[in-house]
Amino acid sequence: MREQDGMELLRFITCGSVDDGKSTLIGRLLFDSKQIFDDQLAAVEADSARHGTQGDAVDLALLVDGLSAEREQGITIDVAYRFFNSARRKFIVADTPGHEQYTRNMVTGASTADAAVLLVDARKGVLTQTRRHSYLARLVGIRHLVLAVNKMDLVDHDRQAFDGICADYRLFAEQIGVPDWTAIPLSALTGANVMERSSAMQWYDGPSLLEVLETVPLDTAADAAKPLRLPVQWVNRPSHDFRGFAGQIAAGTLAPGTEVRIAPSGRTTHVARIVTSDGDLDEARAGQSVTITFADEVDCSRGDVIAAASAPPEVADRFEATIVWMAEEDLLPGRGYWLKIGTQTVTATVQRPKYEVNVNTLEQLAAPTLRLNAIGVAEVATDREIVFEPYAAEGASTNKVLGGFILIDKLSNATVACGMLHFALRRAHNIHRQHLEIGRDTHAVIKGQKPAVLWFTGLSGAGKSTIANIVEKKLAERGRHTFLLDGDNVRHGLNRDLGFTEADRIENIRRVGEVARLMADAGLIVLTAFISPFRAERAMVRAMLPEGEFIEIFIDTPLADAEQRDVKGLYAKARAGELKNFTGIDSPYEPPEAPDIRIDTTQMSAEEAAELIVEALLKRR
Structure with missing residues (x-):
């Protein structure tokens, strides 16, 4: 050998x-x-x-x-x-x-x-x-x-x-x-x-x-000619006097003295050493796994990209991408998935596909979702900016490592898709967060309370709206500033364009979550009464808020009891086949695995449940 x-x-x-x-x-x-x-x-x-x-x-x-x-x-x-x-x-x-x-x-x-x-x-x-x-x-x-x-x-x-x-x-x-x-x-x-x-x-x-x-x-020769790209896999700290940054060089070459830029922060420094188990190197190129040290103390961690100072990669949070769907379950537009690209992991949502490709004729077909083995083009949005380069077969500004990604289901941890980024959408560069002088802390001080989102979830007819309404009355009696977002009311206005497919339900909760977050920013105690059947979307809303501000309240009512109440006649219509995608009948409900508060409506009245919730909220504050 x-x-x-x-x-x-x-x-x-x-x-x-x-x-x-x-x-x-x-x-x-x-x-x-x-x-x-x-x-x-x-x-x-x-x-x-x-x-x-x-x-x-x-x-x-x-x-x-x-x-x-x-x-x-x-x-x-x-x-x-x-x-x-x-x-x-x-x-x-x-x-x-x-x-x-x-x-x-x-x-x-x-x-x-x-x-x-x-x-x-x-x-x-x-x-x-x-x-x-x-x-x-x-x-x-x-x-x-x-x-x-x-x-x-x-x-x-x-x-x-x-x-x-x-x-x-x-x-x-x-x-x-x-x-x-x-x-x-x-x-x-x-x-x-x-x-x-x-x-x-x-x-x-x-x-x-x-x-x-x-x-x-070999592709390595072409990759070595491109600008330096080194995704940081691991920060190596074997002792107090050594701090190295390990990873595989995805493109370009480097040597001691090379000026580099850390993306996405933009900080610049110079390479001091290229360290390997066989000793220091005078040069390293694409395909090699190395540990490098810097001449200066700069902030750099896993997920950052060490790049050529004169030719840094792009940073964005909205893209057009080709997606190959690899799961038995269909893509759910708007659902949050883990997106892994290089050494970066972020939350990403995929919008309704622009089209699906018929690989036999290359025809571009309209598609509401992507099914197993389907190939389509769609917009992808991440919850924060990522370092990337377009994934393409040719060109100096392309990179498989920083352009190719996988999507992972957050609940099952199964890889559901792979994808290739085409380009950042222009609005990702044109839209910036505006700094406001008056923030959520000031709003909370003015109202004399700490903001929170009380998220009531459960089957239709479980009693969510009834209990939430009583909770709001009790909080108002105590001088708290509140607002109740009810599922039916929201669908009359903000979400009147949405139906009851899984994709529409996901978008319904995403919008409500964003509104609830804005109201919490205003210092309010927000109450929401929605079936919100999927754990992934409830987790998505929780992630929008500071730790401790999202309080998941499971109104636990047996299906038979909820169906017996059926004050709106919805269960009867669903059983008769007149109402499709109805939660509990032909659409699933995923109960919380560890709710912050669980209300067993077979053991207490709505008034008792409301009092328990208010007491639990006030103890937290």
Whole structure:
């Protein structure tokens, strides 16, 4: 292995439709490059016999399809990574799934790849999944693509079949702007044109697949030529006299003495040292993980970006982005998700998509949301400014690390989407917070009270409005300044344009939360009576307010009791199918897991509940 230490490393993926031979191709590369141990080969031979391979042939796909479910079905489900090397270069190859339902796995494999090998069955030609994977490869910034027309042995190595597929693909590649692609006729099963050129296709005078992979330009060279970008992963403080900033250089180069700017703060300083476990470096470049120290004491922490002083990155909080939705549950516009970009983590909301892309026709379709494997363009807003650069395949001001992001569901912690930032929206730069001389503290002093938001949540008919109304009367008797925001009343005015879909319910609560926050800023005690069925949106409103000012009050009433009251006749309509998306019937209610106050309406009257709430509030103040 010592002679390989200085060799270049190429990361690439194999992709394409189901049963185009991706796993077999990787198995061939591993087999012919002699990267298989004897015990591995023996196991594959045994599996080949067990799974029905004809004759004495070894099923090379089994070297990659590691999951038992894959072996049983003969398909790839997960992303399988394999390492091999040639005389000129080292390789890490990701075998990605062909099934549309596993598109998210393909995106995962493609996100770190320098090149893509797109397989096409010579008998079937260019398919929808061929187009989808080409589009996704282009989308995630893969610059080099190999069109591997596989199974040429099954069409008698026919040149016309190969030329026809190339002509079809060329039209699509031009439409989506694939900058660099090479077509190779091959057979993964026989090895023709995989490692070496084959005499079976003498009409083909191009390179073998391995020859192309050995000469693909690496992205690290282009990244090193860009302005310095070093997202800070960790502040290293092993002792009181050492403070270093660790991370992987995403672009550019640096050396001791380099002038840098810390984003987003804008502070400038100079690099003092580049520290590694093997000693200090005189220079470091894109792709290297280092720890650096500064000549001055400047504030810098995880999530900041160390950048070239003369060419800093942008900072904004509203963007246009392409989003690949990867979750079984649909995107909920307006819901808060965790957004991770580089080493930064913020809360983000996605607006209703501008359009969804039909990857087969490239048509832009109207879409109220994004479903599993959908690709769309939408506006994304973050709760604070982030450091970013556009994610694109070309250009000095583009950066995968600072332009690519993932969205994470706050409750399940599941990754639900990946995305690529296009640009900051102009209004993000034009809108600034205005400093006001009279703030919330002054308003509170004038009113002689501390502001709060009493958030009443529960099923329809639970008694939220009744109890909130009594609480407000009791607070008024004590001279407190209050305002009650009731769900029905708000929908007559501020939110009259909203319906009762999940997306509309989320937007309803977002608007009410913003109004409640403004009223709290004015020093008021705000009472809100809303079903607010989703925990994520209640948590979103809590995050808008200073700690301790949001008081979640769960009016806990059994569904049967609430339905029995049914003073508005809503449950009866919902049961009859006349009222859709009704909470508790055909739309879920997520009860608070740890409310600040829980009212069991089966154990106390509305008057008793109100008195308990007022006493609890006054004790807090």
